[in-house]
Amino acid sequence: MSRPSRFRRPELVHQLAAELRREITRPWTLMEICGGQTHAILRHGLDQLLPEQLELIHGPGCPVCITAEAAIDRAQELAGRPEVILCSYGDMLRVPGSSARTLLDVRAAGGDVRIVTSPSDVLAIAQAHPARTVVFFAVGFETTAPATALLAHQALGLGLGNLALLVCHGRVPPAMEAILAAPECRVQGFLAAGHVCTVMGVEEYRPIAQRHGVPIVVTGFEPVDLLEGLLQGVRQLERGESRVFNAYPRASQDAGNGAARALMERVFTPVDQHWRGLGVLSGSGLQLRPPYDALDVERHFGASMFGASMARSAAGNGSAPGEPANPCISGRVLQGLARPSDCPAFGGHCTPERPLGAPMVSAEGACAAYHRYRA
């Protein structure tokens, strides 16, 4: 491998881990919100360096994992239409909807499903295929939402008539509130996702820290960042503090990215949204505001076409009538109430190749991380 950056330097990592072990005096439970952090912790083996008293609970910050089945069903329905080119980010293609089917299956059956790495690719595809309808299945948190907002803004400016948006963006703070409000909650502090804060800043987190008395540490994704975040979190807990602390100042500023936030506010407004495993969370999603709502798939295709799939996915949790019940415990995993390895299906009936739930699919899902990296 190439020379490790200073954020992966072994001596720094071991020094921070030693500090953490020295300072912790009691058992504490922290949640890393973002699935990217969960994966980085397991990929680098950082979990092996942590003191026994420190328990990490893996948070719901995996956009693929929390996207509602109904939305995936909609995407599949659209992708199956001959006039549609459906674009989305890679891992969304593997997640089963209310049936066991995925967008990859739809593609194999002839649907035009394309992987994009940026919404600007979607704009180019829409311009290159004026006779087709290009649908962007927009998922992700406040990290990817500004790029969707930019796409909407550009599409409207260009008068692009063949682009429609299936918006399933999530907002992180309402999910943190929901986790803390759950009666079984054991979370005593959070590592907030550094890249979300790069866009949104930290102001939204202060009322949560105050109201619930939990420290919230804005944390990056490299080994040194993660240990620094954990150390700052444990320090506050040991002292009985509950502040928002930015341990990722090289990428996140308190005010966030003003231009990105302004664009998001111009294009989107918060809406109640269903999170897979967590239920409907108040204000946790984003919907297009006028005039950008002209791009919404419902406006584009008419709301009625989705009737059947919405009813179907409202009925069950991955199991059609007559099928054996899905033993997947992803809801509890996403709330931090269970570990992936607690699931009876983990590694047996449920693997990344044949997933029963989204956390086993996604590059950021906790189940996939355990399956891949745990010896």
Added chain:
Amino acid sequence: MDSFACPLPPAGDAMVLLGHGGGGSLSQRLIDQLLVPAFGPADGVLHDAAVLPAEAGPLAFTTDSYVVRPLFFPGGDIGSLAVFGTVNDLAMVGASAIALSLSLILEEGLPMHLLQQVLASIRIAAQRCGVPVVTGDTKVVERGKGDGIYINTAGIGRVDHGMQIGPKAVRSGDAILVSGDLGRHGVAILAARQELGFRTELHSDLAPLQEPVRALLAADLELHCLRDLTRGGLASALHEISRGAGLGVLVRENAIPIAPEVDAACELLGLDPLAMANEGRFVLFLPAHQADRALAVLQRFQPSAASIGCVRGEAVLLETSLGLQRRLELGRGESLPRIC
């Protein structure tokens, strides 16, 4: 009477038509004008099968199909890939290729000059490996039913050593070496498809592996297992060999050679360089006391060749750059860039 015959497009400047695979005059013309000049036989007289001289001793036999998109990529094309890929499969049992078959499945509408380029590339690649293309076939499918060209090659190789090279020969304590830095082909192909979202100067590592393997054999090394690292990369190869051997491996992240451009591209897209495809790299298992000698041989061909770990225990483990051990994950089939 010639003036009343249906005009045939000259092979040099037209495109492939369904008739080129139909067995009639167009087929004949394709064979006479493109295939025989490229591959023989010297007297131009074709027959249903090639007859090869028999020799004492074991033979190796392998086949592979090539469906790469795009047909031409930085560092190679589907033609050179179809030759080197099959020659490399033979090399992995220590065999030298003595004959190749070449089966072309062409899509109607393929520009004839592209076919000519691919055939020229096949000829040059086969010459470089010193192996003749002795038999072949051409079919044409309707437009839209193929990606321009699909190629199947099969190869026969001579085995001149007495070793049983393969996973079963792997022993606990064996050293594990790679013949060069990893992941270039996978990243180069993604870049050539413009799926990376950024440009790179990276070239595929596509190369014949016969020479380094011959050099290892000539150095009298006890080769336990060789595996070319194609789809699935090092991660898949280590898992397969481990399963076949019934033994675990431990490789050190710091020791595995990855070019900075490959590392950066994978890091940005959330892809695992250890699961990225290669087309000119292999992994070698041999007794630990021979590792230094083997490494010196490999580095004559690729200075980035490295000793990366050893055979031990039962699990396939990676020692991370922090000195911690975790399971080495298998690639997931299709490389999908991550979301955020």
